[in-house]
Amino acid sequence: MDERPVSLALKLMALTMFVFLLAPLIVVVPISFSGDSYMMFPPSSWSLKWYPAIFTDGKMTSAFWTSLLLAFVVTVLSLLIGLPAAYALVRLKPRGAEAMSALFTAPLLLPTIVLGLAILIVFSRYGLLATFQGLVAAHLVVTLPYAIRVLATALATLPIPIEEAAATLGASPFTVFRRITLPMMKSGLIGTTALCFLVSFDEVVLSLFMTGPRISTLPVAMYHHVEQQADPLVASLSVLLVILTLLVVLVVDRTSGLAKTFVK
Amino acid sequence: MTDRITAAAAGQAGEGFLSLKGLTKRYGGFAAVDNLDLEVPKGELVAFLGPSGCGKTTSLRMIAGLVPATSGRIVVGGQDLTEVPTHRRDMGLVFQSYALFPHMSVARNVAFGLEMRKVGKDEIARRVKEAIALVHLSGKEEHRPGQLSGGQQQRVALARALVVRPSILLLDEPLSNLDAKLRDEMRNEIRDIQKRLGITAIFVTHDQVEALTMCDKVVVMNQGRLEQVGTPVDLYETPRTAFVAGFVGRSNRLKATARDGVAEFAGESFAAQAGLSGPVEIMVRPHRVALSAAGADVTAGDHRVSGIVARTIFAGDILQYDVDVAGQIVSVELATRGGETVLQPGAAVSLSWRRQDVFVYGAAA
Known part of the structure; x- marks a missing residue:
């Protein structure tokens, strides 16, 4: 790579972009340390009280555990469904494989509000609204396209002779998959896991349709909290969530390289 | 060091250790391999020679079980393997692209086939060491394939295929990805090892020099059909068809x-x-x-x-x-x-x- 002098204009533009992207953080982080009882920027006094307040708010903690369990279950199911689906699409190449993979990605192209409305109408008939199973099913609609996409790409780029070599050495088809194919898909698997987890954990629009007084997810609980009382608790919670997201991204980057996992 | 391997691989020399009987592969109406009959005696190195698309690689893949035969039989040592899946055929295959397991060390690559055969831990360690020494890679056991040169990777592939003492060693254009100098070196090395172990081997190539200089017999193929089988001298001195005359050596026509x-x-x-x-x-x-x-x-x-x-x-x-x-x-x-x-x-x-x-x-x- 040859180093080229970067013009001042380009530097300025990059700086502007960073400020624009990071602006929410610049506002949220100071507010999270606010001593006021409502959100105001800049805060008139400083305090750490809003952080412990999160953990005594029953609605928030129960919503957090719901979201965490939900994201975990959704991620596991996405992998369990997405992996065989991707394998079938890429390796077994059934008739109409391309049409099917387009169909599986279609939910990504629809506005989530439309999906949410459709799911609301169908689920209300079967009593799935405001249930954990209902939330899992709704989230799978948006995580599965990601899972199938990323895993199919990971599979398609694997050289087939490597698997054939394992077979000639005496490995049964299942052993080939377990000992050769899966380990070689490592970065795709980690990417899928991180992606599904974050998509489910962050999901607001679909969850808004699906939650109720009985069950709520963290983003929905935060939304309702802000609607009712504008105290800085939500800002403190946001900072914690940013840190959690950052941790996930860091783990992905350390284990398999962020660029390698997502930019393909 | 190689005595053990030799003892296992050698056996009664005789006609037709590997027999192909009317072996055919059709894709729709197109015959990629058309009624191939061949007898390979034990311990011989036989080349499948021909231009690309002549069916030589398809034949090899049928022998390995990676491609199902449309009709015909594959018999090894008297046992019909036609319907036996790849992983129970007991053959060693070396690919043009090396096809090493990138997530495993050299030693683990070589050990893979032995693990599949449930060989004891100590014996695996000993045989892996032997095989790696056989291909002159001692000291590289813990390297990953990505850290090795092309020639070294192909040596690992060879060791990995040989360590299980396969009934037949199949080589699919193993030298095509190497540069000219390395190719000459590997040519001699493969031939030496094959002779030393007395292993029956099929060598697929489009390079007549490789076929003539390395192999006991050469099978010339064209458009899915067998043109001539013979020793390098036979093919050169008495080519039976115009195709063989044109493909092996230079000629005025x-x-x-x-x-x-x-x-x-x-x-x-x-x-x-x-x-x-x-x-x-x-x-x-x-x-x-x-x-x-x-x-x-x-x-x-x-x-x-x-x-x-x-x-x-x-x-x-x-x-x-x-x-x-x-x-x-x-x-x-x-x-x-x-x-x-x-x-x-x-x-x-x-x-x-x-x-x-x-x-x-x-x-x-």
């Missing part, structure tokens, strides 16, 4: 017409297959043609034609003349000894060659 088993070219008569009539090709190797200036004392030869030098190519060790004989070009290669006169284009010359160096084939329709 002269168009002529035959009548009742006699072909005519430039006033000379050439014996063809009894009763053959119609268009034919007369084949003679460039270095089997003697050349003398017109009018000079003629060297011994059963056939003689005269022509005009059209082109002179001096390549140091070889002096090549392209001679126009009755409107067709006959190439002549002479080994240089130093001091000879180099004839210039336009010189009248006479060419001669022996009867046993000429082959006449019915021209392909």
Whole structure:
């Protein structure tokens, strides 16, 4: 790579972009340390009280555990469904494989509000609204396209002779998959896991349709909290969530390289 | 060090350790391999030679079980393997692309086949060490394939295939991805190891030099069909078809017409297959043609034609003349000894060659 002098204009533009992207953080982080009882920027006094307040708010903690369990279950199911689906699409190449993979990605192209409305109408008939199973099913609609996409790409780029070599050495088809194919898909698997987890954990629009007084997810609980009382608790919670997201991204980057996992 | 492997791989030498009987692979109406019959004796290195698309790789993949045969049988050591899945065939396959497991060390790559066979831990360690030493890679056990050069990777692939003592070693263009110098080196190495272990091996290649220099027998294939099977000497000295004559070694192929088993070219008569009539090709190797200036004392030869030098190519060790004989070009290669006169284009010359160096084939329709 040859180093080229970067013009001042380009530097300025990059700086502007960073400020624009990071602006929410610049506002949220100071507010999270606010001593006021409502959100105001800049805060008139400083305090750490809003952080412990999160953990005594029953609605928030129960919503957090719901979201965490939900994201975990959704991620596991996405992998369990997405992996065989991707394998079938890429390796077994059934008739109409391309049409099917387009169909599986279609939910990504629809506005989530439309999906949410459709799911609301169908689920209300079967009593799935405001249930954990209902939330899992709704989230799978948006995580599965990601899972199938990323895993199919990971599979398609694997050289087939490597698997054939394992077979000639005496490995049964299942052993080939377990000992050769899966380990070689490592970065795709980690990417899928991180992606599904974050998509489910962050999901607001679909969850808004699906939650109720009985069950709520963290983003929905935060939304309702802000609607009712504008105290800085939500800002403190946001900072914690940013840190959690950052941790996930860091783990992905350390284990398999962020660029390698997502930019393909 | 290799005694153990040799003892296992060697056995009764005899005819037809590997038999292919009417082996056929069809894709729709297209026959990639058409009714292949072949007997490979134990311990021989046999080349499948032919241009790309001739069916040599498909044949190899059928033997390995990676491609199901449309019809025909594959028998190894008296056992019919046609319906046996790849992982129970007990064959070693070396790929053109090496196909090493990128997430495993060299030692783990080599150990894989032994683990699949549930060999004990201590024995695995010992045999892996032996196999790695056999391919001169001791000290690289803990390297990942990505840290090795192409030649080293192919050695690992070879060790990985050999360590399980396969009944047959299959090599699919193993040298094609290596540079010329490494290719020569690996050629000798593969041949040495194969002989030392006495293992039966099939070597797929499109390179006639590899086939001729390494192998006991060569199977020449073209368009899914077997053209000729023979030793390198057989193929070169008595090519049975025009295709083999053209593909193995260099040759002049002269168009002529035959009548009742006699072909005519430039006033000379050439014996063809009894009763053959119609268009034919007369084949003679460039270095089997003697050349003398017109009018000079003629060297011994059963056939003689005269022509005009059209082109002179001096390549140091070889002096090549392209001679126009009755409107067709006959190439002549002479080994240089130093001091000879180099004839210039336009010189009248006479060419001669022996009867046993000429082959006449019915021209392909």
